[in-house]
Amino acid sequence: MRSSAVHRLQGVLVREAPATESVPAVFDSPHSGDAYPADFDHALEPDVLARAEDRFVHELFETVPRHGGVLLYALFPRSYIDVNRHSSDIDERLLDEPWPEAVEPSEKTRQGVGLLRRLAPGRRALYRRKLSVAEVQARIRDYYEPYHATLAEALADLHRRFGAVWHLNCHSMQSHGDGRRADFVLSDRLGASCERAFVDRIADYLSGAGFRVAVNDPYVGAEILRRYGRPEDRRHSLQIEIKRSLYMDERSLAKHAGFAHLARVLDGLIACVCAHARESGS
Numbered sequence: 057m058r059s060s061a062v063h064r065l066q067g068v069l070v071r072e073a074p075a076t077e078s079v080p081a082v083f084d085s086p087h088s089g090d091a092y093p094a095d096f097d098h099a100l101e102p103d104v105l106a107r108a109e110d111r112f113v114h115e116l117f118e119t120v121p122r123h124g125g126v127l128l129y130a131l132f133p134r135s136y137i138d139v140n141r142h143s144s145d146i147d148e149r150l151l152d153e154p155w156p157e158a159v160e161p162s163e164k165t166r167q168g169v170g171l172l173r174r175l176a177p178g179r180r181a182l183y184r185r186k187l188s189v190a191e192v193q194a195r196i197r198d199y200y201e202p203y204h205a206t207l208a209e210a211l212a213d214l215h216r217r218f219g220a221v222w223h224l225n226c227h228s229m230q231s232h233g234d235g236r237r238a239d240f241v242l243s244d245r246l247g248a249s250c251e252r253a254f255v256d257r258i259a260d261y262l263s264g265a266g267f268r269v270a271v272n273d274p275y276v277g278a279e280i281l282r283r284y285g286r287p288e289d290r291r292h293s294l295q296i297e298i299k300r301s302l303y304m305d306e307r308s309l310a311k312h313a314g315f316a317h318l319a320r321v322l323d324g325l326i327a328c329v330c331a332h333a334r335e336s337g338s
Protein backbone atom coordinates (compact mmCIF):
# COMPACT_ATOMS: atom_id res chain seq x y z
CA MET A 57 0.00 0.00 0.00
CA ARG A 58 3.07 2.25 0.20
CA SER A 59 2.62 3.41 -3.40
CA SER A 60 -0.79 4.89 -2.63
CA ALA A 61 0.45 6.82 0.42
CA VAL A 62 0.55 10.09 -1.53
CA HIS A 63 -2.21 10.84 -3.99
CA ARG A 64 -1.48 13.85 -6.20
CA LEU A 65 -3.87 15.41 -8.68
CA GLN A 66 -1.50 17.61 -10.68
CA GLY A 67 -2.01 21.30 -9.96
CA VAL A 68 -5.12 20.57 -7.88
CA LEU A 69 -4.45 18.75 -4.62
CA VAL A 70 -2.32 16.35 -2.59
CA ARG A 71 -3.72 13.79 -0.16
CA GLU A 72 -1.26 12.01 2.13
CA ALA A 73 -2.32 8.80 3.85
CA PRO A 74 -1.20 7.87 7.37
CA ALA A 75 2.35 6.54 7.65
CA THR A 76 1.46 4.67 10.82
CA GLU A 77 -1.66 3.09 12.33
CA SER A 78 -4.68 5.10 11.24
CA VAL A 79 -6.66 7.32 13.59
CA PRO A 80 -9.95 9.01 12.61
CA ALA A 81 -8.41 12.44 12.03
CA VAL A 82 -8.26 14.55 8.86
CA PHE A 83 -6.38 17.84 8.45
CA ASP A 84 -6.99 20.02 5.40
CA SER A 85 -5.35 23.21 4.15
CA PRO A 86 -7.56 24.66 1.39
CA HIS A 87 -5.79 28.01 0.91
CA SER A 88 -2.03 27.41 0.93
CA GLY A 89 -1.73 26.58 -2.78
CA ASP A 90 0.50 28.66 -5.03
CA ALA A 91 0.30 26.86 -8.38
CA TYR A 92 -1.34 29.58 -10.47
CA PRO A 93 -3.25 27.99 -13.39
CA ALA A 94 -2.20 29.17 -16.86
CA ASP A 95 -5.74 30.30 -17.74
CA PHE A 96 -6.19 32.49 -14.62
CA ASP A 97 -5.59 35.70 -16.67
CA HIS A 98 -5.90 38.10 -13.74
CA ALA A 99 -4.75 41.72 -13.71
CA LEU A 100 -2.33 41.78 -10.78
CA GLU A 101 1.33 41.31 -9.95
CA PRO A 102 2.14 37.92 -8.40
CA ASP A 103 3.18 39.38 -5.05
CA VAL A 104 -0.21 41.07 -4.62
CA LEU A 105 -2.17 37.84 -5.03
CA ALA A 106 0.33 35.94 -2.89
CA ARG A 107 -0.93 37.96 0.08
CA ALA A 108 -4.26 36.18 -0.24
CA GLU A 109 -2.61 32.77 0.17
CA ASP A 110 -2.44 30.95 3.50
CA ARG A 111 1.22 30.52 2.62
CA PHE A 112 3.16 27.59 4.21
CA VAL A 113 0.16 26.24 6.16
CA HIS A 114 0.41 22.75 4.64
CA GLU A 115 4.12 22.71 5.53
CA LEU A 116 3.28 23.51 9.13
CA PHE A 117 1.10 20.39 9.17
CA GLU A 118 3.44 18.09 7.26
CA THR A 119 3.88 15.65 10.17
CA VAL A 120 0.17 14.69 10.18
CA PRO A 121 0.73 11.30 8.44
CA ARG A 122 3.35 10.33 11.04
CA HIS A 123 0.70 10.71 13.74
CA GLY A 124 -1.82 8.53 11.88
CA GLY A 125 -3.97 11.28 10.33
CA VAL A 126 -4.83 12.11 6.72
CA LEU A 127 -3.42 15.37 5.30
CA LEU A 128 -5.09 17.08 2.34
CA TYR A 129 -4.04 20.36 0.76
CA ALA A 130 -4.93 22.37 -2.31
CA LEU A 131 -2.21 23.25 -4.83
CA PHE A 132 -4.18 26.00 -6.61
CA PRO A 133 -4.60 29.43 -5.01
CA ARG A 134 -7.82 30.46 -3.27
CA SER A 135 -7.99 33.55 -5.48
CA TYR A 136 -8.61 31.28 -8.51
CA ILE A 137 -11.56 29.57 -6.86
CA ASP A 138 -12.31 29.34 -3.13
CA VAL A 139 -13.37 25.92 -1.86
CA ASN A 140 -14.39 27.54 1.43
CA ARG A 141 -17.39 29.19 -0.25
CA HIS A 142 -20.66 27.71 -1.47
CA SER A 143 -20.56 27.02 -5.21
CA SER A 144 -23.51 29.37 -5.74
CA ASP A 145 -21.81 32.26 -3.88
CA ILE A 146 -21.15 33.95 -7.22
CA ASP A 147 -20.82 37.61 -8.16
CA GLU A 148 -22.54 37.81 -11.55
CA ARG A 149 -20.89 41.17 -12.23
CA LEU A 150 -17.69 39.21 -12.88
CA LEU A 151 -19.35 37.24 -15.70
CA ASP A 152 -19.94 38.07 -19.36
CA GLU A 153 -23.40 36.46 -19.24
CA PRO A 154 -25.85 35.35 -16.55
CA TRP A 155 -25.00 32.23 -14.51
CA PRO A 156 -27.19 29.38 -15.82
CA GLU A 157 -28.12 28.17 -12.33
CA ALA A 158 -29.35 29.89 -9.18
CA VAL A 159 -26.88 32.29 -7.57
CA GLU A 160 -26.94 33.04 -3.86
CA PRO A 161 -24.39 35.77 -3.26
CA SER A 162 -23.44 35.95 0.41
CA GLU A 163 -21.90 38.75 2.43
CA LYS A 164 -18.52 37.41 1.25
CA THR A 165 -19.43 38.11 -2.38
CA ARG A 166 -20.58 41.60 -1.41
CA GLN A 167 -17.13 42.09 0.17
CA GLY A 168 -15.49 40.94 -3.08
CA VAL A 169 -14.27 37.60 -1.71
CA GLY A 170 -16.90 35.07 -2.73
CA LEU A 171 -16.35 31.84 -4.68
CA LEU A 172 -14.57 33.98 -7.28
CA ARG A 173 -12.77 37.03 -5.99
CA ARG A 174 -13.57 40.46 -7.33
CA LEU A 175 -11.03 42.15 -5.06
CA ALA A 176 -7.47 41.27 -4.12
CA PRO A 177 -5.62 42.39 -0.98
CA GLY A 178 -5.41 46.19 -1.01
CA ARG A 179 -8.93 46.26 -2.53
CA ARG A 180 -7.56 46.13 -6.06
CA ALA A 181 -9.68 44.67 -8.87
CA LEU A 182 -8.59 41.12 -9.61
CA TYR A 183 -9.66 41.15 -13.26
CA ARG A 184 -9.63 43.63 -16.12
CA ARG A 185 -11.94 41.36 -18.10
CA LYS A 186 -15.17 39.44 -17.72
CA LEU A 187 -15.06 35.72 -16.98
CA SER A 188 -17.01 33.35 -19.21
CA VAL A 189 -19.54 30.98 -17.69
CA ALA A 190 -17.64 28.09 -19.29
CA GLU A 191 -14.35 28.96 -17.61
CA VAL A 192 -16.00 29.33 -14.20
CA GLN A 193 -17.76 26.00 -14.69
CA ALA A 194 -14.37 24.48 -15.54
CA ARG A 195 -12.86 25.86 -12.31
CA ILE A 196 -15.70 24.29 -10.35
CA ARG A 197 -15.45 20.97 -12.18
CA ASP A 198 -11.65 20.67 -12.24
CA TYR A 199 -10.63 22.24 -8.90
CA TYR A 200 -13.53 22.90 -6.52
CA GLU A 201 -15.32 19.59 -6.91
CA PRO A 202 -12.24 17.33 -6.80
CA TYR A 203 -11.12 19.06 -3.58
CA HIS A 204 -14.49 18.54 -1.92
CA ALA A 205 -14.83 14.99 -3.26
CA THR A 206 -11.42 14.06 -1.81
CA LEU A 207 -12.13 15.67 1.55
CA ALA A 208 -15.62 14.16 1.74
CA GLU A 209 -14.28 10.69 0.91
CA ALA A 210 -11.46 10.89 3.48
CA LEU A 211 -13.96 11.89 6.18
CA ALA A 212 -16.56 9.32 5.11
CA ASP A 213 -14.00 6.50 4.98
CA LEU A 214 -12.79 7.12 8.54
CA HIS A 215 -16.34 7.64 9.81
CA ARG A 216 -17.29 4.27 8.31
CA ARG A 217 -14.35 2.52 9.95
CA PHE A 218 -14.34 4.24 13.34
CA GLY A 219 -17.92 5.49 13.76
CA ALA A 220 -16.63 9.04 14.25
CA VAL A 221 -14.17 11.48 12.71
CA TRP A 222 -12.32 14.63 13.81
CA HIS A 223 -11.36 17.22 11.21
CA LEU A 224 -9.09 20.23 11.59
CA ASN A 225 -9.57 22.80 8.81
CA CYS A 226 -6.33 24.80 8.74
CA HIS A 227 -5.82 28.46 7.78
CA SER A 228 -3.66 31.49 8.49
CA MET A 229 -4.66 35.09 9.24
CA GLN A 230 -2.98 38.45 8.94
CA SER A 231 -1.85 40.02 12.19
CA HIS A 232 -2.77 43.55 11.00
CA GLY A 233 0.21 44.62 13.08
CA ASP A 234 -2.06 44.31 16.10
CA GLY A 235 -0.18 42.82 19.04
CA ARG A 236 -3.44 42.25 20.88
CA ARG A 237 -4.86 40.00 18.22
CA ALA A 238 -5.05 36.36 19.34
CA ASP A 239 -2.31 34.04 18.07
CA PHE A 240 -4.88 31.40 17.13
CA VAL A 241 -8.59 31.64 16.41
CA LEU A 242 -10.63 28.46 16.70
CA SER A 243 -14.06 28.36 15.08
CA ASP A 244 -16.92 25.87 15.31
CA ARG A 245 -19.80 27.85 13.82
CA LEU A 246 -20.87 28.77 17.34
CA GLY A 247 -21.08 25.14 18.40
CA ALA A 248 -22.72 23.80 15.24
CA SER A 249 -19.74 22.03 13.64
CA CYS A 250 -18.08 20.07 16.47
CA GLU A 251 -18.28 18.94 20.06
CA ARG A 252 -17.15 21.38 22.72
CA ALA A 253 -14.65 18.87 24.16
CA PHE A 254 -12.63 19.02 20.93
CA VAL A 255 -12.50 22.83 20.97
CA ASP A 256 -11.51 22.84 24.63
CA ARG A 257 -8.77 20.27 24.15
CA ILE A 258 -7.13 22.22 21.33
CA ALA A 259 -7.57 25.56 23.12
CA ASP A 260 -6.04 24.11 26.31
CA TYR A 261 -3.05 22.75 24.43
CA LEU A 262 -2.32 26.09 22.74
CA SER A 263 -2.89 28.14 25.90
CA GLY A 264 -0.63 25.74 27.78
CA ALA A 265 2.07 26.38 25.17
CA GLY A 266 1.82 30.10 25.96
CA PHE A 267 -0.36 31.35 23.11
CA ARG A 268 -3.42 33.60 23.12
CA VAL A 269 -6.46 31.73 21.81
CA ALA A 270 -9.85 33.14 20.78
CA VAL A 271 -12.94 31.08 19.91
CA ASN A 272 -15.40 32.19 17.21
CA ASP A 273 -14.00 35.73 17.39
CA PRO A 274 -13.70 37.29 14.85
CA TYR A 275 -14.27 34.19 12.67
CA VAL A 276 -17.00 31.60 13.12
CA GLY A 277 -16.10 29.28 10.22
CA ALA A 278 -17.34 29.05 6.64
CA GLU A 279 -18.44 26.60 3.94
CA ILE A 280 -16.10 23.71 4.76
CA LEU A 281 -17.33 23.56 8.36
CA ARG A 282 -20.91 24.04 7.21
CA ARG A 283 -20.61 21.10 4.83
CA TYR A 284 -18.79 18.59 6.99
CA GLY A 285 -19.40 19.38 10.66
CA ARG A 286 -22.20 17.17 12.04
CA PRO A 287 -21.44 16.67 15.73
CA GLU A 288 -24.78 14.89 16.28
CA ASP A 289 -23.49 12.28 13.81
CA ARG A 290 -20.00 12.24 15.41
CA ARG A 291 -18.46 14.23 12.54
CA HIS A 292 -16.47 17.00 14.20
CA SER A 293 -15.03 19.84 12.11
CA LEU A 294 -13.02 22.63 13.72
CA GLN A 295 -11.36 25.57 11.97
CA ILE A 296 -8.01 26.94 13.11
CA GLU A 297 -6.52 30.27 12.03
CA ILE A 298 -2.83 30.80 12.78
CA LYS A 299 -1.47 34.33 13.01
CA ARG A 300 1.05 34.70 10.20
CA SER A 301 3.49 36.84 12.16
CA LEU A 302 4.21 33.76 14.30
CA TYR A 303 6.06 32.10 11.43
CA MET A 304 6.54 34.49 8.50
CA ASP A 305 7.43 38.03 7.62
CA GLU A 306 4.14 39.45 6.38
CA ARG A 307 5.89 42.05 4.24
CA SER A 308 8.40 39.86 2.38
CA LEU A 309 6.17 36.74 2.64
CA ALA A 310 9.23 34.69 3.65
CA LYS A 311 9.50 32.32 6.62
CA HIS A 312 11.25 33.86 9.58
CA ALA A 313 13.25 32.32 12.41
CA GLY A 314 10.08 31.46 14.35
CA PHE A 315 8.92 28.95 11.75
CA ALA A 316 10.77 25.95 13.19
CA HIS A 317 9.52 26.66 16.71
CA LEU A 318 5.93 27.01 15.55
CA ALA A 319 6.24 23.80 13.51
CA ARG A 320 7.25 21.99 16.72
CA VAL A 321 4.30 23.51 18.58
CA LEU A 322 1.97 22.39 15.81
CA ASP A 323 3.48 18.91 15.80
CA GLY A 324 2.32 18.76 19.41
CA LEU A 325 -1.08 20.07 18.36
CA ILE A 326 -1.34 17.34 15.71
CA ALA A 327 -0.44 14.74 18.35
CA CYS A 328 -3.16 16.22 20.57
CA VAL A 329 -5.82 16.03 17.83
CA CYS A 330 -4.84 12.45 16.96
CA ALA A 331 -4.84 11.41 20.64
CA HIS A 332 -8.30 12.92 21.03
CA ALA A 333 -9.52 11.03 17.95
CA ARG A 334 -7.93 7.77 19.15
CA GLU A 335 -9.37 8.05 22.65
CA SER A 336 -12.83 9.29 21.62
CA GLY A 337 -13.32 7.10 18.53
CA SER A 338 -14.86 3.67 19.00
Ligand SMILES: [Zn+2]
Nearest residue numbers: 087110227228
Ligand atom coordinates in the same frame (compact mmCIF):
# COMPACT_ATOMS: atom_id res chain seq x y z
ZN1 LIG B 1 -7.73 30.34 4.69
